[in-house]
Amino acid sequence: MTTGVRRRLGVEERRQQLIGVALELFSRRSPDEVSIDEIASAAGISRPLVYHYFPGKLSLYEAALQRAADELAARFVEPHEGPLGARLHRVMGRYFDFVDEHGPGFSALMRGGPAVGSSTTNALVDSVRQAAYVQILSHLGVTDPPARLELVVRSWISLAESTALIWLDGRRIPREELESQLVHDFAALASVSAAYDEEMGGLLRRIFKEEPADGPFADLAGRLLTLAT
Amino acid sequence: MTTGVRRRLGVEERRQQLIGVALELFSRRSPDEVSIDEIASAAGISRPLVYHYFPGKLSLYEAALQRAADELAARFVEPHEGPLGARLHRVMGRYFDFVDEHGPGFSALMRGGPAVGSSTTNALVDSVRQAAYVQILSHLGVTDPPARLELVVRSWISLAESTALIWLDGRRIPREELESQLVHDFAALASVSAAYDEEMGGLLRRIFKEEPADGPFADLAGRLLTLAT
Incomplete structure (x- = not known):
């Protein structure tokens, strides 16, 4: 035996x-x-x-x-400590590490193709998206997300995918820049939603209130104000 | 004969x-x-x-x-007249008309699946994305886009896709709201890019200068300022 x-x-x-x-x-x-x-x-x-x-x-x-899906999902896990912008920024760093390590395979899978598209592979890709979604909600402290928050989070996840795919196609923009940009994109998309919805506005105010004055969100706000004037 | x-x-x-x-x-x-x-x-x-x-x-x-790809690409065509925000808003209306008419088929195709994924179908989806990209650049008056502008436009196109897919899944947000939101999302993503890049900043200033005070971009800017204070 x-x-x-x-x-x-x-x-x-x-x-x-x-x-x-x-x-x-x-x-x-x-x-x-x-x-x-x-x-x-x-x-x-x-x-x-x-x-x-x-x-x-x-x-x-x-x-x-x-195995790749498990590895990527594990990189989304981040301690619930410190400002949200900085947490998301660290996750973006690990996300681009993964994309960098698996570049051609990641592109082929996400762009679809004869050998890489099956119901199993699609379900695996969706499971990673779902893991990202669950992580983000847990960091936002939200258990029952309103439809507009779900839209912001899920559509931002797809934005992160397309940004990574475009980066892989020639790597013409430094990845560090894109890691910051995606954190800012999240804030920007959430802000657009909040500008037209009271519930999202309240949620965003609560999040931004905890952000430090030298964090990525405050930095972006300052730069946008400069741009607008 | x-x-x-x-x-x-x-x-x-x-x-x-x-x-x-x-x-x-x-x-x-x-x-x-x-x-x-x-x-x-x-x-x-x-x-x-x-x-x-x-x-x-x-x-x-x-x-x-x-045929569906040709129909959708035709809906992207918009006269080069009037403010850009209003042009994009009209295109978003026609885009959601299309998504509405072809809902279940659009979802199945874009989410991938055993019968709908092939190199031909992937190439068709990419041709529609490319048609959208070419239209947007022509409206921006840009022929040789810098890498950061290409990223903003292409990643926004993928955001428009995921927003439409999420809308189809339950239709919990009125489509009119999402049509406006996507116009604002474009401005927001371009602004984030412009906040960190001089070339994008110049391009965005040129675009916003031509926008009317009662247009969607000015409306968004006003609401964001309210949110920030």
Whole structure:
């Protein structure tokens, strides 16, 4: 029985190693271009042995994507301490680290494509978006978000995705600038919503009240006032 | 020879009629749920005759999507007259008309799914995004956009998509409000970029200078100042 347990652990360890090797390859090039032969060779095993663990490239891709989704969701977790702007800014730094490490694979997945679009991969992408949404609400201290707040948070998440994708396409703007910009974009979109809705206005006032005078939100407000005059 | 030309026109007309019927069905329900039998029945022809014109459901779906993409791109076209905010606001009205008419099909396509994701459908979606991008640049009077302007315009287009998708999911916010909000979101995202970049600042000052005192941008600025105090 002990031998049996050991054998099963060995299988699981081999699977995990294979997922790691595959994720590495799927991240560096478009998944379309990565072959099972290449994954086998990088893992130092034979092609049939890869098929022993995974029935095909799609199931290995999905397992690799699951690990990437878990890794990304873990980077969204941030202590509930200190000003909100600074917390979001730290998360943006870790988000761009992830995007940077997985660039070509991230682009291929998010832009969709024959080999990367399936109901499983779509569900994984949505699970990461949902993890981001839940984290942001928890930092805002909101459990039952009004429709306008849900819209601001979810549409900002899609803005963060498209900003990262555009950055990957040529990297013509320093990523540090985009990490700050996305924090400001969040404040700007929330402000637009708050300008027309009393409930959002109250929420935003509460958040901004806790922001330090030298934080990103105050900095933005000052610059916008300069721009307006 | 005349007969031959007539016969070919007949075929093309029948194809176009079939595309119209299919688009109607693919718009009202998720394309996954629409069968060839149903399309044949709605068009008043037999199932084999549908296959005579289109080899399969995917090719008919792609043809319907091509027509929808052309229709949507046509709605982006707006005379180069009057304040920019009002122009964008009119386009947003026509955009939400389109989203409203094609709701379930639009959601299924943009959220991705087994039957709706292919390299052809992705290319069609990208062609509509590109048409929107080209229109906006032409209204801004810019031919060679700096990287930061390209980012603002492209990421705002993705914001408009996600806003429409979130609206479709329950329609909890009046669409008129979102049409205005997206105009303001554009101004807000451009302002954030301008707050940190001299070139964007100059461009934005030039645009805002031409806006009327009772236009959407001035209205937003006034409300934001109220919120900040």
